[in-house]
Amino acid sequence: MAESLILIEHDCQQVKRPSLHAITLARQLGGEYALLLLGHGLDGIAASLVSYGASAVVVADDPALAEPLADRYATVIAEAARKRGAKTILGISSTFSKDILPRAAALLDAPMVTDVVAIEEMEGSISYRRPINAGSMLAMVKVEGERRLLTVRATAFELPAADAAPCPIKRFDFDAASLPNGIQFISREERKSDRPDLTEARVVVSGGRPLKDKETFERLVGGLADALGGAIGATRAAVDAGMAPNDYQIGQTGKVVAPELYIALGISGAIQHLAGIKDSRIIVAINKDPEAPIFKMATYALVGDLYQIVPQLIESIRRA
Numbered sequence: 001m002a003e004s005l006i007l008i009e010h011d012c013q014q015v016k017r018p019s020l021h022a023i024t025l026a027r028q029l030g031g032e033y034a035l036l037l038l039g040h041g042l043d044g045i046a047a048s049l050v051s052y053g054a055s056a057v058v059v060a061d062d063p064a065l066a067e068p069l070a071d072r073y074a075t076v077i078a079e080a081a082r083k084r085g086a087k088t089i090l091g092i093s094s095t096f097s098k099d100i101l102p103r104a105a106a107l108l109d110a111p112m113v114t115d116v117v118a119i120e121e122m123e124g125s126i127s128y129r130r131p132i133n134a135g136s137m138l139a140m141v142k143v144e145g146e147r148r149l150l151t152v153r154a155t156a157f158e159l160p161a162a163d164a165a166p167c168p169i170k171r172f173d174f175d176a177a178s179l180p181n182g183i184q185f186i187s188r189e190e191r192k193s194d195r196p197d198l199t200e201a202r203v204v205v206s207g208g209r210p211l212k213d214k215e216t217f218e219r220l221v222g223g224l225a226d227a228l229g230g231a232i233g234a235t236r237a238a239v240d241a242g243m244a245p246n247d248y249q250i251g252q253t254g255k256v257v258a259p260e261l262y263i264a265l266g267i268s269g270a271i272q273h274l275a276g277i278k279d280s281r282i283i284v285a286i287n288k289d290p291e292a293p294i295f296k297m298a299t300y301a302l303v304g305d306l307y308q309i310v311p312q313l314i315e316s317i318r319r320a
Contacts, residue, residue, distance in 0.1 A: 003032045003055065003085065003087070004033040004087070004088040004089070005033070005058075005084060005088070005090070006019075006026055006034070006035050006054075007019070007022075007089065007091040007100075008035050008036060008049065010045050012039065013044075014045060017200055018154035019091070021092060021152060021158070021159055021160075023035075023054075024159075024160050025119070025157055026090055028119055029126065032054075032055040033053075034084065035057045036060070036077065036080055037049070037059045038060045039068075040061055040065055040066040041061070046169045050166040050168075051164050052160055052164060053167075054167050055167060056167055056169070057169045057170070058084070058172050059171055060080065061171065062176045065176075067185040069184075069185060070099045071179075071180040071181075071182045073100045073104075074101075074103030074107060075180060076174055078104045078108050081104070081108060081147065087146060087147050088147070088148055088150065089101070089110075089150070090151070090152060091149075091151050092151060092153075092154045093115050098114075101149050101151060105149045108147055110146075111143040112149040113130060113148065113149075114151045115131055116128045116130055116151065116156075117130060117131065117153045118156065125142060126142075127140045128142075129141075131153075134252045134274075135252065135276075154256075154258075156279070196229070196231045198231045198233055198248065198255055198257060199255055201231035201257075202259055202261065203229060203230030203231070203259055203262075204261070205221050205224045205225040205230050205231075205263045205265065206267060206277075207221035207232075207234055207243065207267070208238055208266040209235065211238060211266055212243075214243050216243075217234075217243040220306065220311070223311075224263065224265070224313060224314055224317075227313075227318055230259070230263075231259075232244070233257065234249055235249070235250070235251065235267055235273050236272065250276040251272045251273040251275055251277075252271075252273075252275045253272065254276060255276060258277075258280055258281070259281070260281045262277050262280035262284070263285075263286070264298070266286070267285065267287065269292055270293070274294070274297055277297075282299045284300045284302070286306050286309055287301075288304060288306070289303075
């Protein structure tokens with residue numbers, strides 16, 4: 001069986017943990033798989049990946065790849081897939097892969113399936129299950145051709161254990177001078193926070209439009225998240241109103257989360273938002289509208305004024 005190639009994301013210092021979930025799908029597909037790293041100065045990151053059961057950690061390390069420019073990364077990914085004979089190229093469903101992997105698919109003239117949540121063998125071939133209609137329905141997709149690119153919903157697959165014998169680290173050589181230069185890096189803005197990453201947090205507290213303004217959002221949503229050691233999320237309405245930054249957005253057009261505890265403050269439960277939280281283990285919803293759609297999904301529902309309830313919760317948790 002042909003090798004699978006898994007694109008591993010990182011922040012130049014460490015691996016982004018959600019990208020490791022694609023390894024679980026590669027194991028389900030069967031056969032060998034290699035991990036692909038792109039960037040510059042990757043020795044430490046590569047060393048952290050050698051125990052995940054891969055045939056190799058393939059490293060494309062060059063100053064030309066210091067920034068994740070989509071045209072350059074896609075070219076290197078396509079070249080690596082061809083040279084290694086990889087038939088399946090995997091990544092997680094993230095803004096990074098949405099920018100890069102469709103370009104690689106075009107270069108490879110290969111079909112692509114996004115947001116895979118499960119696989120199923122049908123009539124001797126593999127089909128891929130993915131959500132459609134904002135997660136209200138699931139479709140089974142079958143693709144033809146010798147290669148395919150897949151993006152994986154990290155929340156749908158377990159995090160693999162790093163308990164295998166170390167595999168080799170192999171440098172992938174390419175001609176950096178021949179890489180395209182259609183995209184130029186200008187600057188990077190990063191928000192520094194002591195709170196956990198939204199997609200990795202065990203607890204997520206989210207707020208909706210009723211929070212009114214940025215200060216109130218931070219006081220109630222941020223205060224409860226800090227009391228629980230959790231991350232902050234938001235609906236699109238809250239983001240559009242300027243209460244929270246775009247990278248806090250959860251839902252169909254934002255991030256998909258699956259924490260152990262998800263607390264929704266003043267969130268009615270639009271289907272687009274529910275698509276991003278349905279895999280959460282426990283959902284607690286606080287809303288003054290007893291008919292709010294989110295109550296149908298919630299594990300625990302609390303009908304009341306969040307301006308009274310949330311400060312009491314914060315105080316009780318801090319005392320405890």
